[in-house]
Amino acid sequence: MSSPAPDRSTVTRAPKVVLHDHLDGGLRPGTVLELAGEVGHRLPATDTESLAAWFRAAAGSGSLELYLETFTHTLAVMQTAEQLRRVARECAVDLAADGVVYAEVRFAPEQHLAGGLQLDEVVEAVQAGFAEGVADVAARGATTRVSTVLTAMRHAARSTEIAELAVRHRESGVVGFDIAGAEEGYPPSRHLAAFEYLHRENFPVTIHAGEAFGLPSIWEAVQVCGTSRLGHGVRIAEDIEVLGGRDDHGRPRARLGRTAAWVRDHRIPLEVCPTSNVDTGAARSVAEHPVTLLKDLRFRVTVNTDNRLVSGTSMSQEMTALVEQAGWDLADLRWATINAMKSAFLPFDERLDLIEDVVKPGYVALAAR
Template sequence: MTGPIDSASIARAPKVLLHDHLDGGLRPETIVGISAEIGHELPTTDPEELREWFRSSADSGSLERYLETFVHTVAVMQRREDLVRVAREAAIDLAADGVVYAEIRWAPEQHLEGGLSLDDVVVAVQEGLAEGEKEAAAAGTPIRTGQLVTAMRHAARGREIAELAERHRENGVVGFDIAGAEAGYPPSRHLDAFDYLHEANMHVTIHAGEAFGLPSIWEAVQVCGADRLGHGVRIMEDIEVLGGRDSYGRPAAKLGRLAGFVRDKRIPLELCPTSNVQTGAAASVAEHPIGLLKDLRFRVTLNTDNRLMSGTSMTREMTLLVEQAGWTLEDLRWVTINALKSAFIPFDERLALIEDVVKPGYAQLAIS
């Protein structure tokens, strides 16, 4: 699995996605259509021009322009039928990209302007995901999905959203997340939510270590008990690269206590190369720390974050790493299995996907 990989092989490769925002992956055509129905004004009503507007705004380096993009996607996700449609299309689009398992995160508290309750919106999204799964299976591209219910870190609804997630754990919700601005809003502000979830034996991921550094990661892991780190790319600030190779042929490096703990405990990093470049957490895909963290054997996973804003897909993220960072088919297989090991579904389901889908899929690519 160490030879050259062509684009067709990457497209066919089984993929696993743990960090993908529902409101960051809409089809431009859907945004245009719903906006026309509800009277929401867009920068342009041409779908292709709108696609480019989202990408260029995210690439602009302006936080205001980047945040404005979500104003438009969230605006068209307030009615029940629109939530169903967006979730259904997300599952279909991911399956068509070769994703066999996806955890899709979103913040229910941002979708109440149409009069729906928190429970209503979770049910609507699950209905859409289930419909998308059925359509994908009929098309020969089966996918398993799960919801990550997210609380906004600047709001004061963490415990309420945690209870919402727990209520729907038998209806598609596989875990809990917090998102939003890291600086000034540490995860410990929601400690009551995390205490509640730990008592309920529910999985937790926390956005940490992207816009803010090691203190955010430390709180997420040591205070809030995160099972995974959303991004976590700035763990590099606790790693000193020494140059050369160690006795195992890996990059010689000295890990600080936090980085060492994260690696030792196998806490997964939900890395998103293109998005991390857009937000300034990495200089380029070629220089993204994902390669070094992989070589140092952190529990690295590869993700899209916001497919619309980043103009990306799992196939594109894999292709960029192959073309710009020299990744091999074995690297892609390794990161995919990592993601399934780190997923929030039961162990037997994870194992079945690894043994029955991912390993055979990559074995077929290796001999084709």
């Protein structure tokens, strides 16, 4: 039985968990303007509102490659320890203000070396910023937790170095490893040495796959590289034949191919980012996004932001869009949030505590209103 569709106010108050959020894609427009002015970086707009609109327009090109070009401007202002600390601090504060109780934020340390920082210094600066942001949130009477996923760029050759960096900082808040960047022509198997090292170290892995490139990318990420989660993964829908109608349990009647069946059977989480997927052409609209079919077929679906500045979004906006355009209800949002917390790269008992002490009570309170 479905629950009532929540209004925007209810969605905003809901406890949220985000597993796929890029630090360099979520800056405040005002921060980009201020820091760009300090370093002399020329931007395509000169005021906060116009700059935010430029990012949004540039992102909505329908091309992942063009979408990624927007990061030229954010990375330009993230090259010193002070800049990184500020951006990370503001990230934690902004996520908490949106009701995010747990976040895994990712960034690529190799993209922050132009100012002379070393890889370890980059990580330390970001971690310090997150700690400051969490402390700021606590001082305001709220709570949030931010963990870090280190990303290696799939077109580069530093993945093993970044994997070793992640393991080196595992005791200070780095909880996972990722590869990102243009998918086509850069299969995850190019980084097999990094993944083998991480598996030996019992270190969690997520891989961008199944966004701009299809099933072969997902299959390699899962079967060759042994990923724990799939970044995006929406093109798993290409391996699903919808037969029409519903079964006795109300689920869509569908025939799953071998890759889709494996992903569902083994509960491999999908880090779905609806607005971003529309921006990059991986989906035509939120209303038609495969995430609803995947939800109904009970894949391990999670809802995420990807890049808050670039896509002009937030967790509240992602959830509201699913409610208003795809027919999700409060029970669906709760289910996806618990999925995300179950799939976090934290020890089991810490995940369970957040589910039982924060997420479930938060949704009970919303349902009682």
